[in-house]
Every structure is written in structure tokens, then in C-alpha cells.
Amino acid sequence: MELQQMRYVVAIAETNSFTRAAERCLVAQSALSHQIARLERELGAKLFERTSRRVRLTPAGAAFLPAARQCLDAAERAAAQAAAAVGEVRGRLAVGLIPTVAAVDVPGALRDFRQKYPHVRIGLCVGASDDLVEQVREGALEVAFLGLPTTVVPKGVNTYELARDRHVAVVAPDHPLAEESTVDLRRLSAEVFVDMPAGTAGRIQSDLAFSAAGLSRDVAFEVTSADYMARLVGEGLGIALLPSAYVPRLTGVTTIEVIDAPSRAEYVIWSRTVCTPAASAFLAILGISTGPGTPDRGPVPGSSVRVAAE
Structure with a gap:
């Protein structure tokens, strides 16, 4: 059994095609098919079912695939460690x-x-x-x-x-709150919100803050992209809470300091x-050591780490 055969198995499984797998591996399809047939004979089991429309893993192939990926990863790590021993990073x-x-x-x-x-x-x-x-x-x-x-x-x-960073309220420029310099969670709880999906870390920090204040809120829109959250806010569909160090990247919205803001x-x-x-x-x-005694807090002077306002 050879590593190259495992690479072929992974490529076929990921592309569902002998042809595309051969193109990815830069080898003739006949050579790839020959190596797969040779491996199957060695294993005593078929790894793929081939029809005129598609290729799919057999139960034996599905069992073989995770271990093949692990072997390839281990081989890559071994090569990287050997290179590192002579001063190269690969x-x-x-x-x-x-x-x-x-x-x-x-x-x-x-x-x-x-x-x-x-x-x-x-x-x-x-x-x-x-x-x-x-x-x-x-x-x-x-x-x-x-x-x-x-x-x-x-x-x-x-x-x-x-x-560590505190959140700010993000509203449309023509929102009634846009002229305010500060606001609190109680005032914000009357608004409709755009936020991350329930249960995600980006959502939980805000949910915890409202819960701790004894407040509830209406999250009408759940999206997975902060940029898209800002687009919905800009259209006046709701307001959002986002980290203060991130919001300068956004356009078309207004930010307001929140007195009792959630933090992350x-x-x-x-x-x-x-x-x-x-x-x-x-x-x-980044100026971070992975050796013993690594600190659990930043920043590190002289590194390229840019730390948000505490």
C-alpha cells in the first residue's frame, strides 16, 4: 500500500470522478484507475462503485477514507518536521x-x-x-x-x-437613535434586532447581557455574516450590536456607545x-511563543498583533 494510492482514493472521494481526480493529481486516468484496482486487490474489497453517471464509495471505501486521510496528514507532518530540523518550514x-x-x-x-x-x-x-x-x-x-x-x-x-472589546449599537443613519451619543440595553430592548443565529458565540454574548439585565428583545433577522448584518441595518430593518473594534470597517451605518454593553x-x-x-x-x-510558559494574555510588544481597545 502506497501513499500515492491513498491520495488517489481521497481525490476520487472528494470529486466523485476518476477523471477529475486524475486531473487534480496530474496523472493519466488509466494510471490512476490501475493503482486503485491494485489497491483493491491488496485489500480484498472494492472501494468505489462506478456507474455511467457517478462514482461513490462502497462501505469498505467509506471505512478506508478517514484512515487514508490520517495517513496522508501524518506523512505531511513527518516531512514538515524533517524540513524543520534542517531549518526549513514547509x-x-x-x-x-x-x-x-x-x-x-x-x-x-x-x-x-x-x-x-x-x-x-x-x-x-x-x-x-x-x-x-x-x-x-x-x-x-x-x-x-x-x-x-x-x-x-x-x-x-x-x-x-x-x-477584550465592548459592543456598540449599530443603526441606520436615519434611525431615531442615530443622534444619541449613548444608549443603554433597556432602551435598545424596544427595537427590532439583526443578529447572529441563536446558540452561536457571536449571539450568546448579547443574549447574556440582555438576560443579566432582566430584559428580552426581538431578533427578527438571523444571519451568519456581520457585513450582511450591517446591510440589513442600513436598510432600516433592525439594529445590531457589534464589537467596537470591528465596526469602523462598515459603511452606511451609525454607531452608538452602549453604557451597559456586552463584551467579548x-x-x-x-x-x-x-x-x-x-x-x-x-x-x-504574531509574537506568540508555543513553548512552555506561554502567557495566556497579550499583547506582545514588537509583534504584528494589533490589539483592540481594552
């Missing part, structure tokens, strides 16, 4: 972040990293904080940037707190079990 760097991350200039940090380590393949995905924590624990991401209520700390991962902490997290050379190098770009 492999991959998969980074996750929430849409409203503000404590770090992530594109700028990736630019600096890319210039210093051009042989690392970089992947970037945007998601919800809870999902990003799970992906780091599972090894799908090496590093992630989160925003969580200040009462919540990510579990099962290495954690570094970057900044921004974190960068990485795996407790395997910190790849690429992940260590990226965190070092």
Missing part, C-alpha cells in the same frame, strides 16, 4: 477565523508569513467560533482566531487571549497535541 498552514476578528491584522500577518516561508501552503476559512475550536481539536486547522463571551474560555486547545474576548488558539512547524512559525510572526 507543509501546510490552515487558519480559521471569525468574520469580525479585529485584534489581529490577519491578512497582514499572512503576508509577512508568506514572504518568510514561501514553501508553506496556506488555507483560510471563515466560520463560527465553536466550529473553529472543534476543527483545531480535530487537526483540520492549525490556528484559529475566535471571539467569545468573556466568561467562556476555549477547551481542549492552547489559548492566547489577544484583546478575542483569542488565538492552536492544538494541544501537535503544533506543526508552520503553525509555530505563524504564531511567532
